Amino acid sequence: MSMDLFGDSYQQIITWRRLSDSTAVRYVCFLNLQTSLYAVQSADFYSLPLDDSIRTFLDRQLIELFIEISPRDRSKWHPRLTEAMDNHDAAF
Secondary structure, eight states, rough: OOOOGOOEEEEEEEEEEEOSSEEEEEEEEEEEETTTOOOEEEEEEEEOOOOOHHHHHHHHHHHHHHHHHHHHSSSBBBBBBBHHHHHHHHHH
């Protein structure tokens, strides 16, 4: 079976930014292993106090999105991880 049937491969990278002393954003980013480019798949906002059900929901949503739409087609790709995060923030 050819690897072409499976499409691109990705490494998931989790990065965080603190927004205040009670809020943060978690970026789920991908490194495309074929192109060495980075993209943000999702940015999830958290506030204190934490609710465990929200993380479960967001993780499920991330997996469903990955399966339904190829990150190659859905995302904007960048040569640096911080550039991908900054551009994602600017778009939203």
